[in-house]
Amino acid sequence: MAIKVSTSGSASAAAKRHLDRLVDDKFASRLFAEDATLWGPAAEEESSKRLGWTKAAAVSEPLVAEILALKESLAEKGVDRIVLCGMGGSSLAPEVMTRTAGIDLDVLDSTNPAQVRRALAQDIERTAIVVSSKSGSTVETDSQRRAFVTAFEAAGINPAERIVVVTDPGSPLEQASREAGYSVFLADPSVGGRFSALTAFGLVPAGLAGLDIAAFLAEAQSVSEELAQDSTQNPGLLLGAAIAGGEPIKTFLGVVADGTDIVGFGDWAEQLIAESTGKEGKGLLPVVLDTDAPEIGLPIPDLQIVRLVANAADTPAVGDEINVSGGLAEQMLLWEVAVSVAGEVIGINPFDQPDVESAKAAARELLDATPEPEAPVFEEGNIAVRGTSSVVSGQSDVLGAIEALLAQLPEHGYVAVQAYADRIGQPELAEVREAIAHRARRPVTFGWAPRFLHSTGQFHKGGPRVGAFLQITTNESSDLAISERPFTFGQLIQAQAAGDATVLEGHGMPVLRLELTDPEAGAQQLLEALRNV
Structure with missing residues (x-):
């Protein structure tokens, strides 16, 4: 499935306002060349450390064999339930990946005692956990890990055989995990958490749960060249300019699943877009909506509706809306590009999160x-x-x-x-x-x-x-x-x-x-x- 973006009305006008300039500035090719100067001098230091996601589909390929080997090893021990302990992008990407594929992955991204207790009570003898934290110091994830260690030990299970850690190289979690004998996967430190779907943070829990991660990476890789083209037909440039280029800007982005087979995409897009753009008194706030949500029928001039459809070529946008279609891996890379474009259009650094x-x-x-x-x-x-x-x-x-x-x-x-x-x-x-x-x-x-x-x-x-x-x-x-x-x-x-x-x-x-x-x-x-x- 190829990615398609269709715009109409004010969304088309917003895109047209910026597309020629973005092409003339070679934004797309410079983005995939990891040019940290695209968002101005103030953003350059942070951007220079956060553009590895543009090549993540290719860089992550060696992880596939290692993840599948661990999956087989766990299966030999009777482990067929995977629980993910993570927050933000570390949990939302694997959740939408597995839900879309119809694969079971228990995502524990809460500190609510009832929810934690429920995760601990289910089939502990068949359970392994993935602990995902870039910094290694996330209090929620550390607390969840401690709870599972207690539960494993109470069941007579060696926690070292059931805990898998994904973290950045050199984090406190890496050292402590190796000392404890956990399986450790190191992620690419040049990729921020909300852009990490195609890195170890997305692939390890999804792969252990049963997703065909090799095919997933191949799908994303198949659209990389198109998204790197300096062309007004580039869907990443088009989408980014359409969502951020309004005059005045439409602050609210209504994300509506309307025929897509992707499950839960709005929740993942919400953290990618809001955390990347919401700063300096500016930004875009996604609002996850059903097709019959009250907002869609109301006159809200600063709400931009984006529909995720089965095929935007067959169902082009009408009114002032945007229609987007494509496979999940393709759309993840598409939206990461679009958010990078939106940051440039709005005039903020999309790679920090100061608040x-x-x-x-x-x-x-x-x-x-x-x-x-x-x-x-x-x-x-x-x-x-x-x-x-x-x-x-x-x-x-x-x-x-x-x-x-x-x-x-x-x-x-x-x-x-x-x-x-x-x-x-x-x-x-x-x-x-x-x-x-x-x-x-x-x-x-x-x-x-x-x-x-x-x-x-x-x-x-x-x-x-x-x-x-x-x-x-x-x-x-x-x-x-x-x-x-x-x-x-x-x-x-x-x-x-x-x-x-x-x-x-x-x-x-x-x-x-x-x-x-x-x-x-x-x-x-x-x-x-x-x-x-």
């Missing part, structure tokens, strides 16, 4: 200080309410607080619904997004936490400060200890929620925090209230 650390630092501070929990402003049924004083002051019911939050939504703003909850056990919480969108009549994103902190969290703090934030946390009935750590999973996820809220409020944006004191009953209460409005 991601702020929420992590705030969470660490809360874990170190272990303050008493903040008392709720009020409680209604199974929901305890906290938040920015301008939102919750004078309120006495949940719907009133939600209305007060939406009343503070700027004219060109968005709402981010953030669920610090068990996404496997409580998928119904995602329904909150559409209910809020009907009322807000503006773009509404939904993110499972804490994984969104490693993706759209950058846009929330670094992009245009026009967000209103609805946090949903859960008070789980039982907590889970973390070996050799002074905090539990429950304390960790609560600190992450409170820390992010503090940073958002510090940037002058409103936050409403709803704690479901009984997770199941609280979720039903919230959804019922929203449905009845």
Whole structure:
């Protein structure tokens, strides 16, 4: 399948505004030649260390035999369940790769104690885990690894036989893993996490789970030459210019699966685009939408709809939309190119993430200080309410607080619904997004936490400060200890929620925090209230 991009209306005008210049500047060929000067002097140092993804499909080929050999070795020991412990790009790429192929891969990208406990309880005797972390210091991933070590030892299993590590060369995790006897795969340090789908971070967990990774790499390699061409027909240049070249720019990118056979692509694209472009008060924020989402039928002039279709040549875009088609590996490389183009058009460095650390630092501070929990402003049924004083002051019911939050939504703003909850056990919480969108009549994103902190969290703090934030946390009935750590999973996820809220409020944006004191009953209460409005 070849990649196709079709634009219409204002999207075509946005592309036309920049395509000739991008071709004249030889942007595509310079990108694939790893020219770090494309985004200006301020970005050059970081860019010079982050362009290895352009050659990842070829560079990663030697990994295939090593991954398949390990898969065979694990199978001989009766291991046929793979759990991925990772965050952000380290988890989202393998998840969409395996879901699209119809292959089982358990992705643990949460610190919610119920979700972690569920992953530990399933067939531990048949389980191996992949621990993915570029830096080796990601607190979520380290905590998940510790939990599995405890579970393996309790089951009489040597953890060294069941733990596979993917990290950058020279990271603290590499040294500790080799000392522990784990299998270690080193990733290309010249590739950032959100661009790492075609490196060890994508290939190791997906390959161990059963994906044909050799074919996957070959598919990506098949479009590399086309994407490196300095031509107005280059789909990467066209897509990048179309999503970023509007005057004024369309900040919100509605990603709609509409006939594609790719499963979950929007979640992967969300972290790639938002974390790459959301900085210096600028950026693009993807909004993952169904075909009947409220936003599609509303007059939202700063929302650009992108449809993922079966074949954009047969179903060209209409209105002001963009249609994109192609295989998953092809589209991953296509969108990486498009985001690099978008960074140049917007005038930012697409390879750094200067605001991601702020929420992590705030969470660490809360874990170190272990303050008493903040008392709720009020409680209604199974929901305890906290938040920015301008939102919750004078309120006495949940719907009133939600209305007060939406009343503070700027004219060109968005709402981010953030669920610090068990996404496997409580998928119904995602329904909150559409209910809020009907009322807000503006773009509404939904993110499972804490994984969104490693993706759209950058846009929330670094992009245009026009967000209103609805946090949903859960008070789980039982907590889970973390070996050799002074905090539990429950304390960790609560600190992450409170820390992010503090940073958002510090940037002058409103936050409403709803704690479901009984997770199941609280979720039903919230959804019922929203449905009845």
